[in-house]
Amino acid sequence: MPSFTVFKGTESGAPKKSTTTKPDQLTGDNVLIKVTASGLCGTDLHYKNADMVLGHEGVGVVESTGPDCKVLKKGDRVGWGYNHNTCGHCQQCLSGSDIHCPERKMYGEADLDQGSFASHAVWREAFVFKTPDELSDEDAAPLQCGGATVFSALHDFPLNPTDNVGIMGVGGLGHLAIQFAAKMGCRVTVLSGSDSKKDEAMRLGAHEFIATKGKKELKISRPLNRLLVTTSAQPNWEQIVPIMAPGSKIFPLSVAFGNFEMPYFPIVVQGLTIQGSVVASRHVHQKMLQFAALHQIKPVIQTFPMTEEGIQDAMTKLENGEVHFRAVLKAQ
Ligand SMILES: NC(=O)c1ccc[n+]([C@@H]2O[C@H](COP(=O)([O-])OP(=O)(O)OC[C@H]3O[C@@H](n4cnc5c(N)ncnc54)[C@H](OP(=O)(O)O)[C@@H]3O)[C@@H](O)[C@H]2O)c1
Ligand SMILES: [Zn+2]
Numbered sequence: 504m505p506s507f508t509v510f511k512g513t514e515s516g517a518p519k520k521s522t523t524t525k526p527d528q529l530t531g532d533n534v535l536i537k538v539t540a541s542g543l544c545g546t547d548l549h550y551k552n553a554d555m556v557l558g559h560e561g562v563g564v565v566e567s568t569g570p571d572c573k574v575l576k577k578g579d580r581v582g583w584g585y586n587h588n589t590c591g592h593c594q595q596c597l598s599g600s601d602i603h604c605p606e607r608k609m610y611g612e613a614d615l616d617q618g619s620f621a622s623h624a625v626w627r628e629a630f631v632f633k634t635p636d637e638l639s640d641e642d643a644a645p646l647q648c649g650g651a652t653v654f655s656a657l658h659d660f661p662l663n664p665t666d667n668v669g670i671m672g673v674g675g676l677g678h679l680a681i682q683f684a685a686k687m688g689c690r691v692t693v694l695s696g697s698d699s700k701k702d703e704a705m706r707l708g709a710h711e712f713i714a715t716k717g718k719k720e721l722k723i724s725r726p727l728n729r730l731l732v733t734t735s736a737q738p739n740w741e742q743i744v745p746i747m748a749p750g751s752k753i754f755p756l757s758v759a760f761g762n763f764e765m766p767y768f769p770i771v772v773q774g775l776t777i778q779g780s781v782v783a784s785r786h787v788h789q790k791m792l793q794f795a796a797l798h799q800i801k802p803v804i805q806t807f808p809m810t811e812e813g814i815q816d817a818m819t820k821l822e823n824g825e826v827h828f829r830a831v832l833k834a835q
């Protein structure tokens with residue numbers, strides 16, 4: 504030990520059980536975590552064909568700690584997300600923007616031998632977050648990426664409680680974004696493909712709901728000061744630009760490839776900002792967990808067993824838009 508079970512992507516896309524072995528003794532500030540639950544994020548679908556361990560919304564319990572650990576001890580409830588390490592001495596690390604560290608070690612690029620679809624994982628204590636008592640493991644899991652991503656887009660750039668915040672896409676990220684923005688005191692306008700998620704979006708804190716599919720022009724009662732785009736594909740930007748307030752900010756959070764094509768002139772004359780954003784720096788991640796615990800922000804989850812069949816089932820449902828609203832895999 505530690506030798507543990509992991510679930511990897513494969514050429515066919517069917518998750519495959521495998522084993523990862525780490526050195527016998529934990530070194531430095533590494534901790535061995537027994538995974539209890541993991542969220543399934545839209546981004547995992549992009550890696551289902553990669554030869555790597557899947558999952559980056561991990562939650563569990565510390566089983567043992569390395570010699571340099573200072574904060575965590577055996578039995579602590581913890582979670583981790585998309586980023587596993589940074590250099591600690593560049594301008595980004597020093598200024599609290601460590602998610603942009605040029606040497607960051609993110610999911611999909613580094614540490615491919617372990618992830619949160621697993622029985623265990625070994626991570627640096629410095630990149631692991633204590634789970635607040637108010638949150639169950641299943642509720643804390645989707646916060647580690649989905650929650651961190653939308654909270655960061657709301658938190659890191661000045662936001663007024665009087666702002667009208669648009670959330671486009673009511674999925675894993677979107678349904679958390681509605682709750683965070685509402686609890687920050689903002690008016691929340693939800694943009695969703697159809698009317699089917701209206702009741703739930705209003706229950707989660709939305710003030711206005713707009714169905715977008717097939718509409719040439721969107722009717723909105725107040726222009727948006729900020730828009731978080733959390734759809735799984737790039738949206739129709741021509742539909743969106745006219746409903747943005749002058750000087751407002753658009754956060755395209757969707758993972759998509761190819762070029763960004765947008766009506767050009769309105770950006771210039773309306774003074775719009777297009778703001779990229781990726782998950783969250785550590786201090787923001789930590790604040791997000793505290794904010795969620797204080798305001799009882801919880802994901803709406805559907806649980807699946809952490810087995811090859813369970814992961815496959817959850818992934819198929821996510822691809823088909825059938826997950827309500829975040830799939831969580833539970834350790835067996
Ligand atoms: N920037 C980051 O750091 C970051 C972090 C995590 C995830 N992501 C990305 O964020 C996106 C959302 O992730 P998620 O886990 O929330 O996914 P999700 O649960 O699948 O939610 C995506 C939502 O997008 C809408 N949608 C589905 N198919 C669509 C299509 N073909 N075109 C347009 N909209 C569609 C649906 O909402 P409606 O039914 O309401 O329309 C769906 O619920 C993914 O692209 C993911 O890779 C980015
Ligand atoms: Zn994610």
Ligand SMILES: [Zn+2]
Binds near residue numbers: 590
């Ligand atoms: Zn750095």
